[in-house]
Amino acid sequence: MVSRLKRSLHTIHDRWLQRRIPPSHRYQLNLKNVFIFPSRFGFGYLLTCVGLFILGTNYQNNLMLLLFQFLLAIFLLHLFVTYRNFTSVSLAVKDILPVYQQDHALLSIQLHVNNESQPFNGGLHMQLRGSKxxxxxxxxxxxxxxxxxxxxxxxxxxxxxxxTLSSTYPLGFFRCWTHLDFNKTLTIYPKPIPSALKLDASDANQGDAAGNVPGIDEFDTLRSFKPGDPMNRVAWKQAAKGGELSTKTFNQTQQEGGWLSLETYAGEPLEKALGLLSYQINRLSSRQHVFGLLLGNKRIEPATGEAHKHRCLKYLADYRQTINDYAAD
Incomplete structure (x- = not known):
């Protein structure tokens, strides 16, 4: 009963926030999206002021009443100072880069001062709403x-x-805060699991065309030294025997039209199979191999490059998943 009531109140509050502070990539803090309330320390301070007022009135002590008025004036002035400082900035969030499982993504919020004559002061506390x-x-x-x-x-x-962003500058009597929805998503790729490459080139539309291209994998031959060749490629052993300077050339095998397929790991648990594919996508991309991906009824045509790599990894991340709210706890 209590938990159901809490969920209902939370839903009502979310709807209210959705109307009051709609999603945006950048926010200018103002009276509409900022809240302010005395902190615990502020309530203690205010209780002390009330005690001074009661004592001053009871004993008819004008000096104590004057002290009460002075402290209360500081308290009320602090209300405006806290609000003015907190609303002196606009906030924007950087793009959140994709990460792998068991790593950490970085949420970075930038502060932009609206008026150099009214700079922001103090620290800033940030928290994911509904999380610790x-x-x-x-x-x-x-x-x-x-x-x-x-x-x-x-x-x-x-x-x-x-x-949730909050500040208690300058003396901590008031807490000024806001709940901002930057409308951002976080993509988490499967954790790579080291494995041997398993490229399938049996697709009907693609052949197993392999060729040698200049690279660094395997030694190919020697050629005459040319000015500008890297010194670590010079065949020094041959030169030491009295021969002419020669340069080593290497090649690497380039696989065209290779396919990575989830069906290759049909006997493995799904998460492990996706982790194996994640590792192989990274390995093939680092070697600049051309490859495609077959994932259930989804098909990504063979290509290479960083954009292709992240597209394949995102397909792995979203396989049999829906977009859910991020939960850190």
Whole structure:
């Protein structure tokens, strides 16, 4: 009953925030999206002021009443100072780069001062809403940036929850905060599992065409030395025997039209099979091999390069997954 009530209240609050602070890639903090309330220390301070007022009134002590008024004035002035400082910046988030399982993604929020005559001061606390994942940058006014590491525990594409940013500058009497939805997603690739390459070139539309291209894998032959050749390629043993200077040439085998397929690991658990494919995609990409990917009813045509690599890895990450809310706990 209690948990159901909490979920209902949480849903109502989310809908209210959706209307009040809609998703955006950049926010200018203002009265509409900022909240302010006394902190615990602020309430203690205010309780002390009330005690001074009661004592001053009871004993008719004008000096104590004057002290109460002075402390209360500082408290009220602090309300405006905290709000003005917090709303002196606009916030934007950097793109979150994909990571592998069991690594950490980086959430980086940039601070941009709106008016140089009114700089932001103090630190900034950042927390993922609904999570214990938080960080405090006490040098936010100098770094103009707040960074939070996000653990990547499960593969897939996840929508980041709202980010709660807060400040208690200058004396901690008030806490000024906001809940921002930067509308960002985090992609987590399967963790690579080392394995031998298993390229299938039996596709009907592709042949097993292999050829040698200049590279660094295997020794090929010797040729006459030319000015500008790398010195580590010179055949020094032959030169030491009195022969002419020669340069070693190497080649590498380039596989065209090779295919990586999930069916190759039909006997393995799904997560392990995806991890094996993840490793092979990285290995083939580092060697600049041309390869394609067969994943269930999805097919990525053979290609090479970083864009092709990340496209294949994203297909692995999203295989049999839906976009869910990111949960750090």
């Amino acid at each position: 994942l938080a960080v405090l940058n006490r040098r936010a006014d100098q770094d103009k940036e707040v960074k939070l590491l996000l653990p990547a525990r499960q593969r897939g594409t996840f929508k980041l929850p709202r980010v």
